[in-house]
Amino acid sequence: MQESEKIMTTKTKTNVVKISKRTLDILKNFASINSGILVNEGNKLNTLSSTKNILAEAKVDETFAKSFAIWDLNKFLGTVSLFKDPEFVFEDNYITVKCGNSSVRYYYCDPRLVTSTSKKISMPSPVVQFDLKSKDFAEIIKAASVLQVTHLCVRSSADGKHIELAATDKADKTSNFYSVIVGENASGATFDFIFDVDNLKILPGDYAVAISEKVVSSFTNKNEPLTYWIALNADSTYKA
Numbered sequence: 001m002q003e004s005e006k007i008m009t010t011k012t013k014t015n016v017v018k019i020s021k022r023t024l025d026i027l028k029n030f031a032s033i034n035s036g037i038l039v040n041e042g043n044k045l046n047t048l049s050s051t052k053n054i055l056a057e058a059k060v061d062e063t064f065a066k067s068f069a070i071w072d073l074n075k076f077l078g079t080v081s082l083f084k085d086p087e088f089v090f091e092d093n094y095i096t097v098k099c100g101n102s103s104v105r106y107y108y109c110d111p112r113l114v115t116s117t118s119k120k121i122s123m124p125s126p127v128v129q130f131d132l133k134s135k136d137f138a139e140i141i142k143a144a145s146v147l148q149v150t151h152l153c154v155r156s157s158a159d160g161k162h163i164e165l166a167a168t169d170k171a172d173k174t175s176n177f178y179s180v181i182v183g184e185n186a187s188g189a190t191f192d193f194i195f196d197v198d199n200l201k202i203l204p205g206d207y208a209v210a211i212s213e214k215v216v217s218s219f220t221n222k223n224e225p226l227t228y229w230i231a232l233n234a235d236s237t238y239k240a
Contacts (some may be wrong), residue, residue, distance in 0.1 A: 015065060017088045023060045024077065025203065026226070030056060031073040032201045036114035038069045048117045054199055055121060059225035066090055069116075071109035079104055121229050123218050126210035127238055128154065128191060130163050130183030132219070134204050143167045143178035144197045151233075152200060154211060155192040156185050170194055170235070189240050193217070194233040202228050213238050 023045075030037060030047040033054050037047055041064055046057040068090065070076045080086060083099040094107040140152060144167035157164045163185050168177035193211050202219055203226065211217040215232040 015090050017062050017064070017090065019080075019086075019088055020061055022224075023062055024080065026058045026060065027073060028077055029201065029203045031077065034115055035073060036069065036071050036109070037073050038067070038111050038114045038116040039064055040067045040118075041065065046117070048115050049199075050115050052115070052117075053231035054201070055117065055229045056202075057227050064090070067111070068095070068108045069111040069114045070106075071113060076106060079106055121218075123210065123229070124212035124214045124216065126218075127187070127189065127213045127240075128163065128193065128209075128211040130154075130209055131222070132165075132182060132207045132209050134206050136165065136180050136182060137202075137207070138204065140165055140167050140178065140180060141197070141200070147176050147178060149175060149177070150197055152195045152197050153192055154182075154195075154209070156190050157181065160188055160190065161185055167197070170233075187240070189238065191236075191238040193236045193238070195230065196233065199230055 026045060027037070030045065033049050033056060034047045037045070039045060043061070043063045044057060044059050046055065048055050080097055082104070083097060083102065086097045086099040089096040089098065094105050097104050097106060144152060147167060149167050149169040151168055151170045153166045153168060153170070155164050155166060161184065162181045163183040164179050165182045166177050166179040169175035205224070206222045207219045208222055209217065209219055211232070215234065215236055217230050217232060219228040219230065221227065
């Protein structure tokens with residue numbers, strides 16, 4: 001094979017990518033956190049909310065050969081849905097999405113227009129840890145919707161022996177609430193860690209949850225390389 005043919009073959013393999021349904025699902029989820037995204041070279045995707053209180057990172061099967069930014073991720077995913085099984089060709093200034101005889105050219109945006117970060121999260125030592133089952137999380141989110149409450153709390157139970165997940169409204173002392181026991185409170189600490197329900201935009205799955213006293217939490221998927229770091233509300237409390 002001639003050297004020029006080798007270069008062309010390598011370039012074609014590098015620039016043409018099939019994106020799996022799992023990766024598209026992750027991108028759809030990330031679009032609920034930030035409407036735009038900066039994709040860096042490699043096989044990791046991350047997104048940062050505009051208020052910088054939610055960061056998510058996933059390792060994907062695809063490897064991207066170049067960095068690029070998409071301004072309206074939902075619009076891009078809607079465009080992709082026009083095709084049954086598309087290929088993605090990454091050019092200098094745009095992506096060509098094609099399937100059979102049909103294609104669309106979708107232009108990148110200036111990366112500076114998208115809220116993003118290259119910093120790695122250093123999670124402080126957690127004071128509360130538990131496993132969150134997909135079923136329990138789905139039920140608590142449904143309960144929050146039915147009760148029309150805005151907060152989800154990870155708190156010590158009334159008897160101090162358990163970790164309780166509760167959907168409630170912290171601004172209303174007489175708020176109805178729905179709760180489920182998610183673990184043992186081995187330390188005996190008293191705590192009430194508060195999340196805005198709208199910040200809990202995680203994909204379905206089982207998660208290992210860790211919460212630090214410094215009002216930051218991590219939700220790490222137990223079956224795939226996907227992690228969310230979510231800030232707690234400032235009125236969260238912890239007493240050892």
